[in-house]
Amino acid sequence: MIVRDRPSGIRLFFAMRGSILGQIKWTLAANVALAIVVTLSHGRLFDYKLVVSALPFSLIGLPLAIFLGFRNNACYDRYWEARKLWGDILLRGRSLARQALTLIDAPAKADKADGDADRATAVDIPAEDERRRMVRRMVAIAHALKHQLRGTTDADGEVARWIDPAEAAEVAGTSNQPAALMLRMGRDLQTCRAQGRIDSMLTASIDATLSGLTAAAAACERIKSSPLPFPYTLLLHRTAHLYCFLLPFGLVDSMGALTPVVVAIVAYTFFGLDAVGDEIEEPFGLRPNDLPLDAICRTLEIDMLQSLGDRDVPPPLQPVDCCLM
Numbered sequence: 001m002i003v004r005d006r007p008s009g010i011r012l013f014f015a016m017r018g019s020i021l022g023q024i025k026w027t028l029a030a031n032v033a034l035a036i037v038v039t040l041s042h043g044r045l046f047d048y049k050l051v052v053s054a055l056p057f058s059l060i061g062l063p064l065a066i067f068l069g070f071r072n073n074a075c076y077d078r079y080w081e082a083r084k085l086w087g088d089i090l091l092r093g094r095s096l097a098r099q100a101l102t103l104i105d106a107p108a109k110a111d112k113a114d115g116d117a118d119r120a121t122a123v124d125i126p127a128e129d130e131r132r133r134m135v136r137r138m139v140a141i142a143h144a145l146k147h148q149l150r151g152t153t154d155a156d157g158e159v160a161r162w163i164d165p166a167e168a169a170e171v172a173g174t175s176n177q178p179a180a181l182m183l184r185m186g187r188d189l190q191t192c193r194a195q196g197r198i199d200s201m202l203t204a205s206i207d208a209t210l211s212g213l214t215a216a217a218a219a220c221e222r223i224k225s226s227p228l229p230f231p232y233t234l235l236l237h238r239t240a241h242l243y244c245f246l247l248p249f250g251l252v253d254s255m256g257a258l259t260p261v262v263v264a265i266v267a268y269t270f271f272g273l274d275a276v277g278d279e280i281e282e283p284f285g286l287r288p289n290d291l292p293l294d295a296i297c298r299t300l301e302i303d304m305l306q307s308l309g310d311r312d313v314p315p316p317l318q319p320v321d322c323c324l325m
Contacts, residue, residue: 148177
């Protein structure tokens, strides 16, 4: 995701970081070059004069702009829904940590009085306690979902470092790691309920949080697996390119030497809208304008570690060259 101050004045025209121009520059350059050739030849192909009036471009241009706007709105709806879902995952992760650490009693120990076990702080939670496992597993779920949505592999062990090695090996062989980890969340909650460390009503409230996390992950999978209809995207893509590359022939008689300038402005707008729609249609990727899933997962890591009383907390991710991943 591009994170930068919005330039003002003349700097607005020279801002390149975060601009869509880098993706369309070669297509735009070819379009302008064609416009220059048409202007120099005044629309002649050898001895034949190509006579094209501006009327067809007036009739096509407005509907094309409207349909490109509709498509971009549909793409942005997908982008914004994906961001809200990851915000919901972050919220429910914090709620899960609070519920696990405050609603589930500590396991009884022989060397402590019953009241001392109940008053155990987050720092005192041992590694084998289900509460600590649930909080740390929440981070593993976020990383596993991130890799699933991006289609990447967990080469850096971002999932395995938050769970037990045996559990990591078992989960690695599943086709849906977030769902497998959520199942183990339920099993730990069941264990705590069987041990009498939490009553049925409080168990239901934590289970509702887990169900909300599962629903958010499933909604992200729906966005990932259901792109906009390809014929609709292809139709607009072809029409925009045909319109822009034929435009010089319709303007050269009326605009003369200004034809390349006008063509450049129109082509930049149409090609740019088309490219922006393509980029935000799939919000989970690694392109500059995609969602910063790494930064969101890092925020969740910080929250979960602080809830456990851990002092070794990583810093939040910062933008690199105005791009937050």
